[in-house]
Amino acid sequence: MKIRIKFRKYGSMKFIGHLDIMRYFQKAIRRAEISIAYSEGFSPHQIMSFAAPLGVGLMSNGEYLDIVCREPLTMNGTQMKEAMNQVMVEGVEIVSVRALPEDAGNAMASVAAARYTVCFREGYEPDFDWKSQLEKFYQKLTIPVIKQTKKSTKELDLKPSIYELFVREENGQAAIEMLVDASSAGNIKPGLVLEAFYKENGADGLEEAALLITREDTYGDRGTGETHEFVPLEDFGEEF
Amino acid sequence: MRKLALRDEILLQVDKPARYIGNEVNSVMKQKEEVKVRFCMCFPDVYEIGMSHLGIQILYDMLNQWDDVWCERVYSPWTDLDAIMRKENIPLFALESQEPVKEFDFLGITIQYEMCYTNILQILDLSNIPLCAAERTEEDPIVIGGGPCTYNPEPIAEFFDLFYIGEGETQYRPLLDLYEKHKELGTSRRDFLMEAGKLPGIYAPQFYEPVYKEDGTIASFSPTVEGLPQTIQKEIVMDVTDTYYPMKPVVPFIKVTQDRVVLEIQRGCIRGCRFCQAGQLYRPVRERDVEVLKKYAVEMLKNTGHEEISLSSLSSSDYSGLEELVNFLIEECKERTVNISLPSLRIDAFSLDVMSKVQDVKKSSLTFAPEAGSQRMRDVINKGLTEEVILKGAEEAFRGGWSRVKLYFMLGLPGETEEDIRGIAELSNKIAAVYYETVPKEKRNGRCQIVASTSFFIPKPFTPFQWAKQNTKQEFLDKAYLTKQSVMEQLNQKSIKYNWHEADASVLEGVLARGDRRLAMVLLKVYEKGCIFDAWGEYFNNDAWMEAFEECQVDIAFYTTRERGLDEIFPWDFIDCGVTKEFLKREWLKSQEGVVSPNCRMQCQGCGANRFGGGVCYENKN
Numbered sequence: 001m002k003i004r005i006k007f008r009k010y011g012s013m014k015f016i017g018h019l020d021i022m023r024y025f026q027k028a029i030r031r032a033e034i035s036i037a038y039s040e041g042f043s044p045h046q047i048m049s050f051a052a053p054l055g056v057g058l059m060s061n062g063e064y065l066d067i068v069c070r071e072p073l074t075m076n077g078t079q080m081k082e083a084m085n086q087v088m089v090e091g092v093e094i095v096s097v098r099a100l101p102e103d104a105g106n107a108m109a110s111v112a113a114a115r116y117t118v119c120f121r122e123g124y125e126p127d128f129d130w131k132s133q134l135e136k137f138y139q140k141l142t143i144p145v146i147k148q149t150k151k152s153t154k155e156l157d158l159k160p161s162i163y164e165l166f167v168r169e170e171n172g173q174a175a176i177e178m179l180v181d182a183s184s185a186g187n188i189k190p191g192l193v194l195e196a197f198y199k200e201n202g203a204d205g206l207e208e209a210a211l212l213i214t215r216e217d218t219y220g221d222r223g224t225g226e227t228h229e230f231v232p233l234e235d236f237g238e239e240f
Numbered sequence: 241m242r243k244l245a246l247r248d249e250i251l252l253q254v255d256k257p258a259r260y261i262g263n264e265v266n267s268v269m270k271q272k273e274e275v276k277v278r279f280c281m282c283f284p285d286v287y288e289i290g291m292s293h294l295g296i297q298i299l300y301d302m303l304n305q306w307d308d309v310w311c312e313r314v315y316s317p318w319t320d321l322d323a324i325m326r327k328e329n330i331p332l333f334a335l336e337s338q339e340p341v342k343e344f345d346f347l348g349i350t351i352q353y354e355m356c357y358t359n360i361l362q363i364l365d366l367s368n369i370p371l372c373a374a375e376r377t378e379e380d381p382i383v384i385g386g387g388p389c390t391y392n393p394e395p396i397a398e399f400f401d402l403f404y405i406g407e408g409e410t411q412y413r414p415l416l417d418l419y420e421k422h423k424e425l426g427t428s429r430r431d432f433l434m435e436a437g438k439l440p441g442i443y444a445p446q447f448y449e450p451v452y453k454e455d456g457t458i459a460s461f462s463p464t465v466e467g468l469p470q471t472i473q474k475e476i477v478m479d480v481t482d483t484y485y486p487m488k489p490v491v492p493f494i495k496v497t498q499d500r501v502v503l504e505i506q507r508g509c510i511r512g513c514r515f516c517q518a519g520q521l522y523r524p525v526r527e528r529d530v531e532v533l534k535k536y537a538v539e540m541l542k543n544t545g546h547e548e549i550s551l552s553s554l555s556s557s558d559y560s561g562l563e564e565l566v567n568f569l570i571e572e573c574k575e576r577t578v579n580i581s582l583p584s585l586r587i588d589a590f591s592l593d594v595m596s597k598v599q600d601v602k603k604s605s606l607t608f609a610p611e612a613g614s615q616r617m618r619d620v621i622n623k624g625l626t627e628e629v630i631l632k633g634a635e636e637a638f639r640g641g642w643s644r645v646k647l648y649f650m651l652g653l654p655g656e657t658e659e660d661i662r663g664i665a666e667l668s669n670k671i672a673a674v675y676y677e678t679v680p681k682e683k684r685n686g687r688c689q690i691v692a693s694t695s696f697f698i699p700k701p702f703t704p705f706q707w708a709k710q711n712t713k714q715e716f717l718d719k720a721y722l723t724k725q726s727v728m729e730q731l732n733q734k735s736i737k738y739n740w741h742e743a744d745a746s747v748l749e750g751v752l753a754r755g756d757r758r759l760a761m762v763l764l765k766v767y768e769k770g771c772i773f774d775a776w777g778e779y780f781n782n783d784a785w786m787e788a789f790e791e792c793q794v795d796i797a798f799y800t801t802r803e804r805g806l807d808e809i810f811p812w813d814f815i816d817c818g819v820t821k822e823f824l825k826r827e828w829l830k831s832q833e834g835v836v837s838p839n840c841r842m843q844c845q846g847c848g849a850n851r852f853g854g855g856v857c858y859e860n861k862n
Contacts, residue, residue: 012244015257020493027265027491027545030576038577042600057252087545089263090242121248209249 013091062217098237112221114182124210262335284359292498301486406475441475500548524855530561587633605644613663665726672732704827
């Protein structure tokens with residue numbers, strides 16, 4: 001049976017990179033005695049896939065991994081969530097455990113968008129009136145940026161990949177919230193949006209340490225292709 | 241939630257920030273207000289190495305079982321963070337509380353190899369603790385050293401308040417009780433150290449003084465205050481079954497060297513190889529009960545979630561319950577989809593059978609450690625492995641499907657001749673020949689691969705070779721060259737790959753291994769020059785070391801290539817590790833005759849370790 005696990009990552013755990021989070025979950029699932037299925041072959045490994053890798057330094061309220069469990073199940077969803085939370089460290093919390101329909105696509109392929117909250121670290125606030133400028137920035141017809149990958153640099157228009165962008169309150173402070181493309185083909189990092197925003201306002205280069213970024217949730221798309229209908233990945237599954 | 245000692249900006253800038261944040265599964269958090277003693281346990285090397293060390297896991301677990309103690313951990317900050325901490329004056333901190341090491345009651349440093357000595361200075365320096373014990377005040381933690389290198393603590397004696405000689409399970413409770421008493425009474429640091437020095441196994445170096453002869457050797461070594469012992473006897477746990485063992489070892493987030501459950505099946509070794517320090521230090525052999533080990537395996541796998549388990553001991557093949565334990569693990573691990581990683585076992589029918597069950601024969605290689613190329617030399621070093629046994633083991637392995645063999649040798653052994661060195665190549669060649677004789681052409685998958693590696697022999701304290709001359713760097717290199725030449729001359733040379741170690745570090749390790757207190761100034765000097773992580777090839781700066789020796793006018797040859805007289809007083813002679821100097825001397829003389837000594841189970845050699853009243857010395861004697 002396919003099971004989707006949603007978890008939060010916060011506090012000092014933001015310094016643990018994606019590959020180590022995978023290792024962490026492999027061991028946690030053993031500690032929780034979840035009856036996970038293993039691949040065949042001489043060195044069997046757990047059948048597990050993560051939705052969207054989260055960069056080092058980012059926190060998240062909506063991370064996902066899918067696992068396959070052997071049947072009959074030894075625990076229901078609530079028990080599984082409980083068992084896993086028993087063996088977590090501070091900074092990782094299991095939010096939900098749901099059963100996926102058999103034909104559900106795997107977590108990684110399902111990812112269409114992600115919502116982020118971006119705060120400025122103390123002392124790193126930009127020196128232009130960013131709160132009022134943000135809407136103007138989002139109203140632009142095109143937002144050209146240069147995206148650097150390991151192999152090449154290419155120009156692209158960010159605008160169609162930003163589904164929402166606005167200012168809101170976060171713990172009594174103003175923060176930027178955005179919903180952006182997170183699909184494997186068109187993943188946009190929040191930093192890239194902010195960089196373009198800085199550039200538009202003639203501000204100096206954005207320092208890497210300036211932003212405190214939290215991924216709020218990760219979404220699949222139930223839209224028709226013409227229109228988007230973003231749904232949190234957990235909603236593809238049901239409680240069991 | 242804990243506040244981290246390092247700002248986000250720093251953690252995002254350094255390699256592997258997970259080294260510095262603590263919070264690992266099974267790490268222990270306590271309230272500092274609720275404990276009487278805060279102990280910071282240190283392995284002076286990078287996190288991934290330090291976290292792989294079983295000894296620290298044992299002591300961490302033991303100390304944290306005590307309600308009045310909170311033990312935390314610290315490792316050497318890697319060079320990137322080291323530079324930032326120095327620049328920004330950030331004090332070194334413990335992983336759990338993230339608080340400065342300087343605020344602790346104890347800083348315990350495990351000293352596993354000589355090449356970490358500059359890292360000890362790094363730890364003290366970054367902690368803002370004076371490097372020399374004599375300069376420390378009531379504000380500083382008590383700095384205590386343990387581990388194998390403390391069997392000759394003299395080169396680093398100036399940097400430590402105390403050394404714990406021997407196995408950690410026995411004297412920490414009395415030591416901490418004494419500390420708590422002194423803390424309550426408010427007595428001075430000096431008084432505490434003096435009292436601590438009277439506990440069994442505890443050495444307080446600042447109250448001892450060597451007197452040197454004109455030729456530089458030691459005339460005498462004794463305590464300078466009343467009441468301290470002339471000799472420090474090592475501490476030892478006689479019942480290794482009924483003692484501390486961590487059921488919940490800390491599980492790192494990042495991949496470390498030893499990323500698995502480790503089961504220590506026994507301590508000590510019956511073999512008595514004459515070059516091997518561990519084989520003498522941990523006498524007598526004490527086995528852990530096999531039923532208890534089975535229980536530990538299951539529990540530790542459950543508590544860690546590790547996907548691999550490994551056995552630890554100096555010579556697992558000599559463990560009497562090996563077959564039972566391994567068969568149990570094979571069953572249990574199959575059920576749990578856990579891998580078994582076997583330590584180097586003696587190659588025989590049993591081990592080949594087991595290995596074929598737990599690893600992919602095609603991908604794995606077999607390991608032999610003949611240590612010397614000729615039978616004559618193997619007799620000298622008392623390595624009871626004969627050519628016949630090696631070739632027979634290889635033959636069986638080749639039949640079983642293996643085609644890769646690793647061989648470990650040493651160069652520079654006492655009395656070594658050209659013939660002995662050529663023996664390395666010849667033995668490698670013979671093993672390759674066995675492959676071609678055993679495996680028919682149609683079953684071969686290309687050539688067999690014989691990888692022969694040599695390390696340079698370094699005489700160590702408390703071994704029969706503690707009197708021996710170490711080779712010079714040039715001799716080492718000439719011997720490696722000769723080995724390489726001989727390999728090239730072999731018929732099957734295309735199947736043999738030869739690796740050798742760098743010689744510079746071996747010379748230095750030799751100096752530090754058999755050094756004395758006069759080396760402290762060299763260590764301080766070389767640390768001033770910026771040397772740390774000397775065990776890491778990319779950071780080892782031999783030139784800086786050579787300059788430091790010259791500036792301090794310390795003669796390397798005095799410590800390495802000089803042959804010691806039979807009656808010389810060694811810097812480590814005040815330590816009693818269980819085996820007597822008389823026994824070591826007998827073994828040294830026997831080695832020169834090429835006479836072997838049977839192992840402990842075959843015939844007692846009267847080494848002296850039977851005075852501990854247990855272990856192999858009393859097997860079948862009840």
